[in-house]
Amino acid sequence: MRVAKEVRDDRTVLSVQEDRIDAHNSGELKDVVLKTLEGGARNVVIDLARVQFIDSSGLGALLSGYKNANLRSISFALAGLQPRVRSMFELTRLHRVFDIYPSLQLALSA
Numbered sequence: 001m002r003v004a005k006e007v008r009d010d011r012t013v014l015s016v017q018e019d020r021i022d023a024h025n026s027g028e029l030k031d032v033v034l035k036t037l038e039g040g041a042r043n044v045v046i047d048l049a050r051v052q053f054i055d056s057s058g059l060g061a062l063l064s065g066y067k068n069a070n071l072r073s074i075s076f077a078l079a080g081l082q083p084r085v086r087s088m089f090e091l092t093r094l095h096r097v098f099d100i101y102p103s104l105q106l107a108l109s110a
Helices: 026-038 056-071 083-091 104-109
Strands: 003-008 011-016 043-047 075-079 099-101
Touching: 003 026, 011 026, 011 104, 026 043, 026 056, 043 056, 043 104, 056 075, 075 104, 099 104
Parallel strands: 011 043, 043 075, 075 099
Antiparallel strands: 003 011
16 A cells, blocks of 8 residues: 655645555554554544545444544545545545545645
8 A cells, every 4th residue: 555644734645646545455454544543643634535446344344443533633635535435425424524624725724
């Protein structure tokens, strides 16, 4: 799983560089997010603009990150969901759980 990490002001941005998050790579994403949270990040934004497909294991990895962030009082947001990915969040009603922004720029300015 290729994930670019950068810090912008007080926010840590994890940009997923894959077109799919599925059973083959969701464990790696979960590990990257957990290490970021354990590393002292206070505000995390996951940029999913390049992701065209996500399955239940991918949703589970993101939900795990969200729960771990909440336990540490860290803000956790998603940005740039493509239509197919957004529909998975809506189908599972996870769009009501996560803070989701249409673009990374909007997430960073929120």
